[in-house]
Amino acid sequence: MNKLEINEVAPRDGLQIESRFVETEEKVRLINSLSQSGLKRIEASSFTSPKAIPNLRDAAEVIKAVERRSGVLITALVPNQKGCERALACDVDEINMVMSASESHSRVNLRMTPEQSLDQLQGIVGMLKGTGVFGNASISTAFGCPFEGFLPESQILSVVESLLKIGVDGITLCDTTGMANPAQVRRLCETVLTEWPETPFTLHFHNTRGMGLANALSAWQAGITRFDASLGGLGGCPYAPGATGNVCTEDLVHMFEQMGVETGVDLDVLLAASGMLPDLVGHDVPGQVVKAGKADRRYSMPENSV
Amino acid sequence: MNKLEINEVAPRDGLQIESRFVETEEKVRLINSLSQSGLKRIEASSFTSPKAIPNLRDAAEVIKAVERRSGVLITALVPNQKGCERALACDVDEINMVMSASESHSRVNLRMTPEQSLDQLQGIVGMLKGTGVFGNASISTAFGCPFEGFLPESQILSVVESLLKIGVDGITLCDTTGMANPAQVRRLCETVLTEWPETPFTLHFHNTRGMGLANALSAWQAGITRFDASLGGLGGCPYAPGATGNVCTEDLVHMFEQMGVETGVDLDVLLAASGMLPDLVGHDVPGQVVKAGKADRRYSMPENSV
Numbered sequence: 188m189n190k191l192e193i194n195e196v197a198p199r200d201g202l203q204i205e206s207r208f209v210e211t212e213e214k215v216r217l218i219n220s221l222s223q224s225g226l227k228r229i230e231a232s233s234f235t236s237p238k239a240i241p242n243l244r245d246a247a248e249v250i251k252a253v254e255r256r257s258g259v260l261i262t263a264l265v266p267n268q269k270g271c272e273r274a275l276a277c278d279v280d281e282i283n284m285v286m287s288a289s290e291s292h293s294r295v296n297l298r299m300t301p302e303q304s305l306d307q308l309q310g311i312v313g314m315l316k317g318t319g320v321f322g323n324a325s326i327s328t329a330f331g332c333p334f335e336g337f338l339p340e341s342q343i344l345s346v347v348e349s350l351l352k353i354g355v356d357g358i359t360l361c362d363t364t365g366m367a368n369p370a371q372v373r374r375l376c377e378t379v380l381t382e383w384p385e386t387p388f389t390l391h392f393h394n395t396r397g398m399g400l401a402n403a404l405s406a407w408q409a410g411i412t413r414f415d416a417s418l419g420g421l422g423g424c425p426y427a428p429g430a431t432g433n434v435c436t437e438d439l440v441h442m443f444e445q446m447g448v449e450t451g452v453d454l455d456v457l458l459a460a461s462g463m464l465p466d467l468v469g470h471d472v473p474g475q476v477v478k479a480g481k482a483d484r485r486y487s488m489p490e491n492s493v
Numbered sequence: 494m495n496k497l498e499i500n501e502v503a504p505r506d507g508l509q510i511e512s513r514f515v516e517t518e519e520k521v522r523l524i525n526s527l528s529q530s531g532l533k534r535i536e537a538s539s540f541t542s543p544k545a546i547p548n549l550r551d552a553a554e555v556i557k558a559v560e561r562r563s564g565v566l567i568t569a570l571v572p573n574q575k576g577c578e579r580a581l582a583c584d585v586d587e588i589n590m591v592m593s594a595s596e597s598h599s600r601v602n603l604r605m606t607p608e609q610s611l612d613q614l615q616g617i618v619g620m621l622k623g624t625g626v627f628g629n630a631s632i633s634t635a636f637g638c639p640f641e642g643f644l645p646e647s648q649i650l651s652v653v654e655s656l657l658k659i660g661v662d663g664i665t666l667c668d669t670t671g672m673a674n675p676a677q678v679r680r681l682c683e684t685v686l687t688e689w690p691e692t693p694f695t696l697h698f699h700n701t702r703g704m705g706l707a708n709a710l711s712a713w714q715a716g717i718t719r720f721d722a723s724l725g726g727l728g729g730c731p732y733a734p735g736a737t738g739n740v741c742t743e744d745l746v747h748m749f750e751q752m753g754v755e756t757g758v759d760l761d762v763l764l765a766a767s768g769m770l771p772d773l774v775g776h777d778v779p780g781q782v783v784k785a786g787k788a789d790r791r792y793s794m795p796e797n798s799v
Binding site: 331365399404487 | 751
């Protein structure tokens, strides 16, 4: 309970929706900085079709070029067996699959039904057998779907169950469009941790409605110790207009460190990396600590003070 | 525990630091909208010297002009007995006094020591006797001072004790520059509620480092049911460079309502009022729900979906 593992998703979840293609060497430099900060895991890219996500068309080059540090796992998103093959050829430590709990979101975002998605994931899991590569599955819209609204908890639990049945090693519950609230988060996290105490569950929040850190706090109170987060709060969802970024890594690390919870991350290194982002992506980013400084920042008293 | 009282501070704490003077009739219109939303209490202005805070030089005109609704208390900040006299002449329901727990912040912000401040507050409290007007005292830097850092909890408790001794009716603990974290908030709130169970305590957070809603959640978990908040997240502190706004009223209301906690506030009315702010102050404001819509907002599926 007093240690967190953070999975940095900015290079994948963040950069994929930027209007600008970030050059391969800049991506590598970003990932290398992130890996120097002590983050446990970095989702470095996605092996999707270059047509679907042109921003990540250099997935293989990026992953082959990044410095591999002991203790820092490199993970990549893979949508299908072809993607998995490409990821394994780059010697990733983990792969992240994705399916959506909501039928509508699945059709819009993945262009198939959840059942078809599950079949596809089963194929991927099969390819991982004996490789030693960890297979994680992310469940989109676990806290609500922008088309269908809040889904019954039983629907999410049934997706978790199906994924565990096909043999995934870990599961990420994603608040894809920032609909989750702390009470709902507490309930679902407690339920899954009670039901599947051996499964590593990760929580993935967006700050769309300002609740990102409150939801992370609530998940942690329920016993969750693994979080996805995105440097600078980069990210969003192209199918949910109005949605702003993922929960911001440095703000998340800052909050938990201030609370006395160890993240293993050197916040100064992370803040320096975050400082590079506006140049890299061409716009301001939502992270707050990088602008305000850490809570223990001291100011000089004005000269005219009494 | 399942009902909140929200004290809206945008007309005072928000507008006081804006670069633009908001016209008296615009202030009145804003306060009238806020009071239609069901907020329990509105801090409408400040009876400070017009030289110190020119933006609020029309305090008396504003308060005399606003519609008084039953169930909505109009409160005003007063720095001294002269200010209190002016406030009472406008028939306010409550007055809010302020002192700083930190010696340095007190000298910079109030231009006196905490002891001098306490003397001044005692004079104000004396004037309220027999008037039926509630006298609240806000303690600045209760969760840390930008010049001195985190203060010992005993120092805050001793300020609370002194204020209760001189006869204030309620106390607001202010995270003036957004230094608080949820663990610290939980501890201090539990302590004051245990020590002084009969005193109405209000919590005042800033979102400077993104922790505003997480801190509010933590305070509520400790048993706090009264919060200051600012429409659109307007506000800040002129002596703490880098500090962004107060916790945003509509985002706070949205989070708690989503959790099933009653705020008594009509969020749609509040969002409409928030939508007026960019024109009123001449810039974008930090509130998120007004941009993203409520969590139960539904989107149509794209036409090309499978």
